[in-house]
Amino acid sequence: MSRKRSASKWDVVSGRTSQQNIRFSSALIGPPQHARKKFWRAVLRVRKTHPNGNFDLDLDLDNITVDIIDATPLYPPGLAFTRLHGCHILNWDVQLLQPLLPLLLVLRKHLRFESRYLYISSTMQQNAVELCTILVRDTYGELSSRVVAVLLEYGRSALHTIVRRVKIPEKVVKQTLVVLIQQHLVLHYTHDDGGRDATYYECNWLQIYELLHSGRIVRTIEERFGTDAASVISNFLLLGHARVSDFISAYGTSTKTKTNGTLPNGTPISASEATGTSQITSAAQISKHIVSLMQEKFLIPVQLHHMHPTIDTENAIRQKVTSEQAGITAAMQAKMKKAIDEKVAEKMEALSTDLDNKNFGLKRKSDYQEGRARKRAKFSSVNETDGEEWEIDGTVVLRVNHSKFLAIFRNEELVRWVESRIGKATSQVYAELLKHIEKKAISHRTEKGLTDVGKKYVVSTLDIGTTLSKAIDLVNSIAFGSSANGGSKRHMANGSHNQFGEVGEESEGDSDDYDLDADLDADLDVSMNGNHDLSSAAQEKKEQLQNIRKHLSLLAEDPNQFVTKQEGSMQYGGWTVDTERLCRLLCTRELEQIVEERFGGVATRLVRIIKDRGKMDEKGLADTALLRQKDIRSHLGALHERGFIHIQEVPKTAERLPARTFYFFYFDEGMSKMAILNDFYKAMSRIIQRIDYERGLNSMILSKSERTDVKGHEEELLTKKELTDLAKWKRTEEKLLGQLMRIDRQVMMFRDW
Amino acid sequence: MAFRGGRGGFRGGRGGSSNGGPLMPREFDVKPDFGPTEQFPDYTIPFQDPLASSERIHVARFRDHREKIHSGPLYTVLSKRKGLEDPFEDVVTYSSKKYHRQKRKVPKLDSRPYVFEFFPVELWETMDSSYAAGADRSVVINGKKEKKRLLISSLDTALPNGGLNGDQSDNSDDDDDEKEKEKKSVLAKLMSHKDEDDDGLSGGDAEAEEDDEREDEGEEEDDYQDDEEGDYNAEQYFDDGDGDVDYGDDDGGGGAWYD
Structure with a gap:
């Protein structure tokens, strides 16, 4: 692969005078002079600040080509130059791209490039390319994977370019593209390119990665909503996106077919073959499932801009905004730029806020059209009882919302962490808390990770109390009486007294937000005013809430601060979770564990010191670590080699002699993460390849067992040996896939959360 | 262009010899070991923790x-290049190939309705062959809508080992899985039961998805259907050369299709 890539590099460099380039350069009149100057300044700056400083850049502004004359030998295989529309696209490893990023941004800004002229594919790594290609081959077959491979390697391409590169007839490429677009694996955008439309395709590699999550997604829904809803989700995953009316009618038919029992051609199908969907009998039932899945944002309506690359959407908006301010001179435009930027950001935001509305894509059932304003989100168990019913707008097109699932997976991870730190019961309380937050917060996937601003949402203890399973033993899971716990216990007692004092003032204010609050406030008021006249239920409730609060206090007092207490806002306290911070901690912890496992304790110590102190040379490091320089050297070397720490050279003299140079070690979390992720991707590709290999070893028995006459009658038709082989193969694959899922957990941790 | 000269040239000359930059000052005492490395160095093989029950379920669902x-219409397997087939294994005989899962060379697209506005215009014709560029779309869609159904398959909700966290995954258990699997993919079952004779029988009922497939073959004269004929027609396995014939007009060329 690397050979191929470097070949493409030289193609590009030598192909600068190709027909396409000339056509392109004449189409675009040269950029203003000041932009040129600014660009060179940027080049200089990057050269100065880049720790390796090994590359030179040559920008030929007349042709708009960016050539890397001399790429550092450190990263040769990641280089791939791609040409698009007469312009060279840089498609590198992130490690190389990172120092260049400001430069490329400058380019885009000052030369007013549109993304199609200079396009930065975000954080795509070479190993990720391989993984995605393999994953698509594993899931959608070879044809799709070939097209995906070309799109990933060369970046955004037009149809004819793909056809040329993939060496498959155009007809077939088109069919494959339909498949990929339907599954949201490929995005497309049609530009008006000088009077005629030009469509470009681009691979949505994060979506490809999501193929790995299908099993877990189905399982999550199964656990929460039962098998019927899970089957709905599973079908949406299979279909990519689908119009609701089509979906429901398809469900209707498949059940009808089963009751008929025969197909037109006379092939009988027994009812047993058709189990599964048979539980869902009516369209009403399916739509009920869909509504509840939509309300919780597991399914979201697809909008046109979901099918386009974000950058194109942004460009289109920018163009529109700019054209609205026509008649402004170039100088003025520069001034207006900031205003335009703001406006564009605002509009981009607006695109996603549609989805934030809980009932987006739903309409109120006809008997409830009293024109009440948008319903305030109520997420406690009140939901069903508050009498409002929603039905789906049949024309809406739905798809699975993957970022919602990412948030759920993240929460599961946090719960697991709590369980290992504090205990089972507490983790269950925590899970409940997170569930409440998750229902309120809508997660968006951004480049930085998952944003769902968990901090914003306050969950009251009462809320948790209403939904928490009664089976959890809250009382006996906390040990009392020891001196260590005494302090916190007393603290809690104090706290509760205060809370009770506030009940009177608080209750009115709260009742808007939480209907249940009002009920319970009433209950509790009764229980407090009418002294010994407590109804046992209220008493029980109170105790439960207090116990829950104890668990939550445990969480809050943990050094990791799993929850943050919001004082005074609600009775029994309100709680928020700073998921972003927690995920950072989680990440750091995992990173250190990886370092520990790979390089041992000393290396971990060094990494932590470097992280703590910033840039340090070897001597200072040895002093701080209380180790001899000789001892730490090998560790530092190994760490540097694997990309966990980095070196900056600072020459004492102008000659840059190695002996007269300081070498400062520093830790860059982003780059370390990238290095690890790269390893993960590679490991994952290897696992899938290994599965392929194992499948090849067992191909005889597998093809036999897949025969339609054998399937389902294995025991009668296969020999004893074949059966054991089959079972063995299944166990092997399960193990490998299990490992794949485990790595996937870490990938999500480092990349998505 | 100022950068082109000095530094770039120097670096270029050095080529790949720089190995991550000089890590240590010269006078240091590290003595590289140039001796041969051990042939089988000590290596502790990491062992996998047994999968938790939840993990097993995730894997099973996956x-x-x-x-x-794979059993749906979108999965494709490229056939072997002409002349490279195994003369013993790849030849169609009644017993071996008839019951085997059919392999698709191209995805089957016309069996379901699409939301056209989400696709680029240049692909519309591919998605629906009766869609001619510039024609009135609504007519076409309304005309077709009745016949096309989404493929709906049911869910296999069996838990591996009954959801228990055990390690005794014996044969019988796996067979259970297998049975479940078979139940759930009605589609796969039905699809592979097809033989050529059924083609003519297709009624207009459009009840089930597999019905559609056959139906479409009959009444639409879109050319890419030819590619799929091979999937159903046992005769064509012998002269698996449809690639050359069909794709002759494309610049990609038939031969390149396979490499």
């Missing part, structure tokens, strides 16, 4: 899902 895609 496999199930993948299986569904």
